[in-house]
Amino acid sequence: MSDARAWQAAPDLVDLLDGVVDRDRHLRVVAGALTDLLCADFVGRVALDLRDRSAEVRRHPQGGRSGDDVARHLLALAGDHPVVRSLRADRSRGLPAPRRLSDVATRAELLRNAAYVELLRPGGAEHQMTIPTARTGAGGRVWTVNRSGAEFSDRDLASARALQPVLALLDRTVGAHLAAAPDGVAAREELGLTAREVQVLGHVGSGLTADAVARLLRISDRTVHKHLENAYRKLDRHDRLLAVDRARELGVLPQPRRRAP
Template structure:
C-alpha cells in the first residue's frame, strides 16, 4: 500500500520542518523527501498565476538555467503546457489529484508540444509528476518531480497522492509566514489519511451533506460515504460530529469553518 512508505516519509518531513525554516530550507527539505520517495532526478517548486501573469520556478538541486528564465518561459508557454491545461480544465472542488505527464499526452504529442520540446525536455524533465499544493483562480503552487528517463509507476502516483495533504498544509504554513508547520500535517501523516478523505472531511466540516459533497466533487454518494467511513476509522470516531471535532482538535480542519457553498 502507498501509505506504508508515505506515512513515515510524511512524519519525517514534518519533524524536519518543526520550528520553522526559511524558504530555501523548506525547498531543500521537501525536495529531498520527494526525491527519496519518488526517485526523482530533480524537484521543482512552481508558482503560477495566469491572471496576474506571474510565475516563480525553483529547482533542487540547483543547476541549469536560472529560475527567473524558466519562469518567463513557463509563462510564455503556459497555454500549451499539458499539465497547466489539465489543471485549468479541472472543475472539481479542492485540490486536483497529482498528474503524470505521460497520462496527459502521448510521446508523439509531446514531441509536437513547444512546452515540452523547448522547456521540459531540455531541462531534463523527460517525464514529470506534478503535485498541486495550493489552487488559486489564476493557477496555484505545485511541486514537480522530474526524471530524465523512466516513467512514474501507478504506485508512485498513489504515493504522491497520499502525501499531497501534508504538502498542502506545509505549503499553507510557509506561504502565510507561519514559522512552524501546523499540527494537522503531522496528524494526517500519522493517521494515514488520504488526500480525498481529508477533502471530504473538510466539506463535511462546513455542514455539507454526503449528497452535496458528492455533487461538489463529482463522485458518487456511495464513494463519499466510503471515504467518510475510512476517515472515521482512522480518527477512531464512530460518527460525523465526533470525527469532525477530532479533526479540528488535531488541526486537520480549521477551528472556525466557513459555510459550505
C-alpha cells in the same frame, strides 16, 4: 515507494520542518524528501498566476538555467503546457489530484508540444509528475517531480497522492507564510502599493526595460509607465534607481543576490 512508506514520510516531513523559519531551507527539506522518496533526478517548486502574468520556479538541486529564466519561459508557453491546461480544466472540488505528463498527453502529442520540446525535455524533465498544493483562480502552487529515463509508475502516483495532503498543509502553514517577508507586506500595504506596481517595479529593478516588461506582462507600455509613476509617487522617489533602492530598503522588493567573488 509503497503507500505505507509515503504515509510514514508525512510526519517525518513535519518533524524536519519544525522550527524552520528560512524559506530556502523549507524548500530544500521538502524537495530532498520528494527526491529520495520518488527517486527523482530533480524537484521543482512552481508558483504560477496567469492573471498577473507572474511565475516563480525553484529547482532542487540547482543546475542548468536560472529559475527566473525558466519562469519567463514557462509564462510564455503556459497556454500550451499540457499539465497547466489539465489543471485549469479540472473542475473537481478541492485540490486537483497529482498527475503525470503521460496522464494528460500521449507521447506523440508531447513530441509536438512546444512546452515539452522547448522547456521540459531540454531541462531534464522527460517524465514529470505534478503535485498541486494550492489552487487560485488563475493558477496555484505545485511541486514537480522530474526524471529522465524511467516513467513514473502507478505506485509512484499513488505515493504522490498519499503525500499530497501533508504537502498542501505545509504550503498553507509554512510555505505560503515564508513566501513573502511580513515586514515587506506591511510596508507595501502602508504605502498603498498594489501587487502589480510592485511586480512592475521588481522587473524594472532586475534590469528589464519598460518595453520588455510590457511584453512580458502583455500590457501596454503606457500601462507600465503608469504603474511606475504610481510606485515612484508612493515611495516618494523620482526615478527608477532611487525607487528600487527604497523598495528594497523597506523589504517590499528582495535584496539583489550577491555574486560570488
